[in-house]
Amino acid sequence: MERYANRSIDLWDLADVYEWEFDTAVPEEFPSTPKCKDMRGLYYKQGLEYLSNFPGYDDKKILGVEKKFDYEIDDWIFNGIIDLIMEDEEGRLIIQDYKSKSAFKSKKEQAEYARQLYLYSLYVKREYGKYPDLLRFVMFRKGITVDIPFDETKLQEALAWARETVKEIRECWVYDASPDDFYCQHLCDHREHCEFKN
Ligand code: SF4
Structure with missing residues (x-):
């Protein structure tokens, strides 16, 4: 969207560029949750759908x-x-x-x-x-x-x-731990070493 707004990608190329570049731009594993086992696939599909239907900013x-x-x-x-x-x-x-x-x-x-x-x-x-x-x-x-x-x-x-x-x-000089299951297991940068996560 940044490149489109800066006019370095044309509107009709947005979805193609997204498909070509997704794996390089998003190399991380996605967590799976009880509600969604394939979050990566879901995000990918929803992003593609958005870009395929995006009308552009020609009037702005x-x-x-x-x-x-x-x-x-x-x-x-x-x-x-x-x-x-x-x-x-x-x-x-x-x-x-x-x-x-x-x-x-x-x-x-x-x-x-x-x-x-x-x-x-x-x-x-x-x-x-x-x-x-x-x-x-x-x-x-x-x-x-x-x-x-x-x-x-x-x-x-x-x-x-x-x-x-x-x-x-x-x-504030004391920061108490505030563990959260999902955040501790999947997102926090300290999760490999943190003594509070369990
Ligand atoms: S892993 Fe540790 S530092 Fe990270 S959110 Fe959980 S409790 Fe906080």
């Missing part, structure tokens, strides 16, 4: 792709990489983020994820002189688009959350 103006930024907040620096910044056919400024999650479990979870895009909007305001109109999540595996209209109160809440989190990190 691309403003930024994988936009890396630093933003000073108090005495620390918030940095992020925005998947896509664009203006749609109605002139609305959109921050877009691709997610491999299939859906948000609840409104609460969606609001927690939206903090990330609200914090990105600080950079958008600095760069483009206005806040975005829409924060957009694209859950490509299920072809779901979630649009969240920008709300300045929510931005202030996200900022307060970020400040509180930085304060907590700075004040």
